[in-house]
Amino acid sequence: MYRRLSVLLAGAALPLALISAPAQASHPAIQLGSVLPAPTEVHPSNTTFRLDSHTVIEAPRSARNVADQLAKALRPATGYRLPVVDRAPHGAPAISLETGHAGARLGSEGYQLDVRKSGVSIRANANAGLFHGVQTLRQLLPAAIDASRRQHADWTVAGGQIVDVPRFGFRGAFLDEARHFHTPGEIKRYIDDISRFKINSLHLHLADDQGWRIQIDSWPKLTKISGGAGTGVDGVGGGYLTKAQYKDIVRYAADRYVTIIPEIDMPGHVNAAQVAYPELTCDGVAPEPRTDTDVGYSSLCIGKEITYKFVEDVIRELAAITPGPYLHIGGDEAHATTPADYVTFQQRVLPLVKKYGKTAYGWNEISRAPAATKAVAQYWSTDTSNADVAAAVANGMKVVMSPANKAYLDMKYDRNTVLGLSWAGFIEVRTAYDWDPGTLVTGVPESAVLGVEAPLWSETLRDIGDIEFMAFPRLPAIAELGWSSADDHDWESFRARLGAYGPRWVQQGVDFYRSPQIDWAS
Ligand code: TNX
Numbered sequence: 001m002y003r004r005l006s007v008l009l010a011g012a013a014l015p016l017a018l019i020s021a022p023a024q025a026s027h028p029a030i031q032l033g034s035v036l037p038a039p040t041e042v043h044p045s046n047t048t049f050r051l052d053s054h055t056v057i058e059a060p061r062s063a064r065n066v067a068d069q070l071a072k073a074l075r076p077a078t079g080y081r082l083p084v085v086d087r088a089p090h091g092a093p094a095i096s097l098e099t100g101h102a103g104a105r106l107g108s109e110g111y112q113l114d115v116r117k118s119g120v121s122i123r124a125n126a127n128a129g130l131f132h133g134v135q136t137l138r139q140l141l142p143a144a145i146d147a148s149r150r151q152h153a154d155w156t157v158a159g160g161q162i163v164d165v166p167r168f169g170f171r172g173a174f175l176d177e178a179r180h181f182h183t184p185g186e187i188k189r190y191i192d193d194i195s196r197f198k199i200n201s202l203h204l205h206l207a208d209d210q211g212w213r214i215q216i217d218s219w220p221k222l223t224k225i226s227g228g229a230g231t232g233v234d235g236v237g238g239g240y241l242t243k244a245q246y247k248d249i250v251r252y253a254a255d256r257y258v259t260i261i262p263e264i265d266m267p268g269h270v271n272a273a274q275v276a277y278p279e280l281t282c283d284g285v286a287p288e289p290r291t292d293t294d295v296g297y298s299s300l301c302i303g304k305e306i307t308y309k310f311v312e313d314v315i316r317e318l319a320a321i322t323p324g325p326y327l328h329i330g331g332d333e334a335h336a337t338t339p340a341d342y343v344t345f346q347q348r349v350l351p352l353v354k355k356y357g358k359t360a361y362g363w364n365e366i367s368r369a370p371a372a373t374k375a376v377a378q379y380w381s382t383d384t385s386n387a388d389v390a391a392a393v394a395n396g397m398k399v400v401m402s403p404a405n406k407a408y409l410d411m412k413y414d415r416n417t418v419l420g421l422s423w424a425g426f427i428e429v430r431t432a433y434d435w436d437p438g439t440l441v442t443g444v445p446e447s448a449v450l451g452v453e454a455p456l457w458s459e460t461l462r463d464i465g466d467i468e469f470m471a472f473p474r475l476p477a478i479a480e481l482g483w484s485s486a487d488d489h490d491w492e493s494f495r496a497r498l499g500a501y502g503p504r505w506v507q508q509g510v511d512f513y514r515s516p517q518i519d520w521a522s
Contacts, residue, residue: 029142029154029156030139030140030141030142030157030158030500031044031158032044032115032140032158032159032160032162033162034139034140034496034497034500035136035139035140035162035497036139036197036476036479036480036494036497036498036501037197037198037476037479037480037482037483037484038480038483038484038485038488038490038493038494038497039136039162039163039164039484040110040162040163040164040165040484040485040488041161041162041163041164042160042161042162043160043161043162043163044158044159044160045115045116045159045160045161046159047115047116047117047159047160048115048117048156048157048158048159049093049115049116049117049118049119049120049156049157049159050093050154050155050156050157051074051078051080051093051095051141051155051156051157052080052093052155053080053081054092054093055080055082055092055093055094055095056082056083056084056085056088056089056092056093056094056095057070057071057082057083057084057085057094057095057096057097058084058085058086058087058088058094058095058096058097059084059085059086059096059097059098060086060097060098060099061086062099062127063097063098063099063127063130064084065127065255066097066127066130066131066134067084067097068084069131069134069255069256070095070097070134070137071083071084073134073138073145074138074141074145076147076148076149076150077144077145077146077147077148077149077150077151077153078145078150078151078155079150088119093118093119094119094120095119095120095121095122095137096119096120096121096122097121097122097130097133097134098121098122098123098124099123099124099125099126099127099129099130100125101125102123102124102125102129103125105163105165106123106124106125106129106163106165107125107129107165107166108125108126108128108129109124109126109128109129109132109165109166109169109198109200109257110124110125110129110132110163110164110165110166111123111124111129111130111132111133111136111164112124112133112161112162112163112164113133113136113137113161113162113164114160114161115140115157115158115159115160115161116159117159120137120157122134122137127257128200128257131195131256131257132164132198132257133164135195135196135197135198136162136164137157138196139196139501139504140157140158141155141157142154142155142156143503143504143506143507144507145507146504146507146508147507148507166198166482166483167482167483167484167485167486168437168449168450168451168452168482168483169200169450169451170200170201170400170450170451170452170453170482171198171199171200171201171451171452171453171478171479171482171483172199172200172201172202172203172261172400172451172452172453172454172482173190173194173199173201173202173203173453173454173456173471173475174202174203174204174205174402174453174454174455174456175187175190175202175203175204175205175456175458175467176205176208176410176455176456176457176458176459176461177204177205177206177213177241177458178205178206178207178208178209178210178211178212178213178265178272178458179208179210179211179232179233179293179457179458179459179461180232180233180236180237180458180459180461180462181211181213181231181232181237181238181239181240182458182463182464182467183239184241184245184248184249186463186464186467187202187204187249188249188252189464190202190464190467190468190471191249191252191253191256191258192256193468193471193472193475193508193510194258194471194475194479195256195257195258197475197476197479197480197483198479198482198483199258199475199479199482200257200258200259201258201259201260201261201324201326201453202253202258202259202260202261203261203263203328203453203455204260204261204262204263205263205265205457206241206262206263206264207222207263207264207265207269207270207272207273208265208269208271208272209269209270209271209272209290209294209295209297209298210231210232210233210271210272210289210290210291211226211227211231211232211238211240211272212226212227212231212240212272212273212276213227213239213240213241214240214241214243214246214262214264214318215240215241215242215243215246216313216314216317216318217243217317218313218317219276219277219310219313219314221276221277222272222273222276222277223240224276225275225276226272226273226275226276226289227239227240230291231272231289231291232291232462233291233292233293233458233459233460234291234292235291236291236462237462243321246260246262246321247321250321250322250323250324254323259323259324259325259326260322260324261322261324261326261327261328261361262318262322262327262328263328263329263330263361264314264315264318264328264329264330265329265330265331265332266300266311266329266330266331266345266349267299267300267302267307267331267334267337267341267342267345268295268296268298268299268330268331268332268333268334268335268336268337269295269298269330269332269333270298270299270300271287271289271290271297271298272289273300273310274286274287274298275287275288275289277310279304279306280300280301280304280306280307280310281301282301282303282304293459295333295335296333296334296335296336297335297336298336299334299336299337299341300337300345302337302341302342302344302345303341307345308348308349308352311348311349311352312352315327315329315349315352315353315355315356315358316356319353319356319357319358320356322358325358325359326358326359326360326361326376327353327356327358327359327360327361328360328361328362328378329349329350329353329360329361329362329366330362330363331346331362331363331365331366332363332364332365332380333363333365334365339368342365342368342369343368343369343370346362346366346368346369346371346372347369347370347371350362350366350369350371350372350374350375351371353375354374359374359375359376360372360374360375360376361375361376361377361378361400362375362376362377362378363377363378363380364377364378364379364380364381364386364388364389364399365388367386367388367389367391367392367393367397368388372392372397373392373395373396373397374396374397375397375398376397376398376399376400376450377389377392377397377398377399377400378399378400378402378453379399379400379401379402379403379441379444380402380403380404380408380455381403381404382403382404382405382424382425383441384440384441384442385441385442385443386441386443389441389443389444390441390442390443390444391443393443393444393445393448394443397448398448398449398450399441399444399448399449399450400449400450400451400452400453401437401440401441401444401449401451401452401453402452402453402454402455403435403440403441404423404424404455405424405425405427405431406427406431406432406435407432407452407453407454407455407478408424408427408454408455408456408457409427409454409455409456409470409471409474409475409478410455410456410457410458410459410460410461410470411423411424411425411426411427412426412427413426413427413428413429413513413515414426414428417513419460419461419466419469419470420460420461420470421457421459421460427474428515428517429473429474429477429495429498429515429517429518430491430495430517432474432477432478433477433480433481433491433494434491435481436481436486436489437449437451437452437481437482438486451482452478452481452482453478454471454474454475454478454479456470456471465511468510468511468512469511469512469513470513472505472510472512472513473498473501473512473513473515473518474513476498476501477494477498480494495517495518495519496519498518499518499519499520499521500521502514502518502520502521502522503521503522
């Protein structure tokens with residue numbers, strides 16, 4: 001007997017004041033379903049659970065990683081010890097994490113959360129599901145839980161059950177490391193930020209005309225010459241990830257059930273590579289380094305063999321340090337490559353990705369090459385039909401939806417936004433939220449859609465503060481399109497839950513855009 005969230009959350013229609021009212025002794029401040037992204041099923045009960053100084057976190061050894069992260073998240077604000085134990089002492093109030101035999105319906109990422117007076121349990125088939133359940137639980141505690149110092153609050157959670165399963169398996173975020181370099185610490189903070197919303201991949205754009213941002217041992221000048229100081233847009237910033245740093249980021253992400261997807265953009269967007277290795281141009285002459293934001297002027301030399309030696313070396317080295325299934329080979333805006341050369345290039349390069357055990361992922365232009373039917377295309381176009389994409393999809397190509405006029409987090413919110421670009425239009429929160437990845441593009445049925453990704457290009461974004469301001473609050477909109485059922489899509493419900501979330505970002509020190517479309521709780 002399952003009722004839909006939209007029905008149960010007539011709470012969307014509940015006055016906001018009620019959702020964000022200060023905690024009362026017997027009255028949890030937060031409704032069970034007030035979570036981003038919206039859970040699949042919410043069954044409230046009239047009990048509550050209160051976290052107190054006696055609460056323990058119970059988890060099997062295999063789920064220790066998730067349990068430790070939960071304890072770490074809850075300790076600073078509560079000041080409680082919250083020991084992580086294999087088995088809770090009889091009668092002790094516990095938050096229990098359990099894996100295995102949670103039911104086929106939950107898949108590999110779903111979870112079931114039960115909140116009773118005596119304790120909370122999160123059940124899943126795999127640790128990824130437990131992790132997602134933990135993110136839900138964090139949102140069900142008062143916003144003060146995100147404070148870094150001890151708070152006096154009533155740590156009460158509304159009783160009932162949540163059963164939650166994602167709509168799509170692919171829910172991605174993206175960071176452009178090339179236009180402005182973002183440090184490992186900033187990338188990790190972004191991973192923390194996005195994983196709260198059950199985002200499960202982070203695509204890193206590691207090379208472009210301005211700079212090259214990942215160590216490649218067989219072509220060392222890439223980073224030596226094009227990864228240094230001053231290689232960011234306007235000559236500001238620069239830097240690159242060593243392989244050790246990249247692997248550390250991969251591990252950090254994996255602990256949060258986020259898969260890293262590396263991108264090397266080609267055959268366009270390669271000026272930085274050609275500055276370092278002039279033999280990668282057709283005439284062998286080194287171009288000038290460029291720190292402006294033009295696109296579409298550079299191309300690898302399609303007829304030269306050394307081009308493919310370069311590409312294969314880079315793919316091999318990247319594949320070796322990337323445990324995830326995808327390797328992104330760019331392919332966008334290759335305006336300096338003829339259409340015939342473009343197809344020739346992709347016909348050689350797409351199979352190379354496979355040779356090193358990875359699935360090729362590329363911007364939607366790759367669909368012009370027949371080999372793309374075995375690849376994944378990232379749909380960034382603002383058009384709702386594209387003949388090349390539809391034809392490739394009919395032959396088996398899969399798609400991730402990132403329409404630039406809805407999902408690009410680097411577009412300005414409105415004309416007054418200081419940061420960002422506007423070539424795909426202004427994107428207010430409702431524009432980011434009100435579309436359906438399963439029906440947006442003709443000829444791309446939901447069965448061909450792996451999920452969604454929210455690109456964040458950094459021509460204008462220098463540091464994590466800039467990144468967070470553009471990502472929030474739009475990233476949760478894209479996360480909800482990826483996670484929540486299409487039947488639960490409801491702007492009023494979303495905006496109520498988003499408004500209630502604001503104080504959490506305040507506690508986390510995230511400078512978010514206070515969209516006038518949302519009634520922000522204070
Ligand atoms: C287009 S979107 C690009 C990028 C820019 C971005 C800025 C895409 C595949 N290519 O080179 O950074 O616009 O929004």
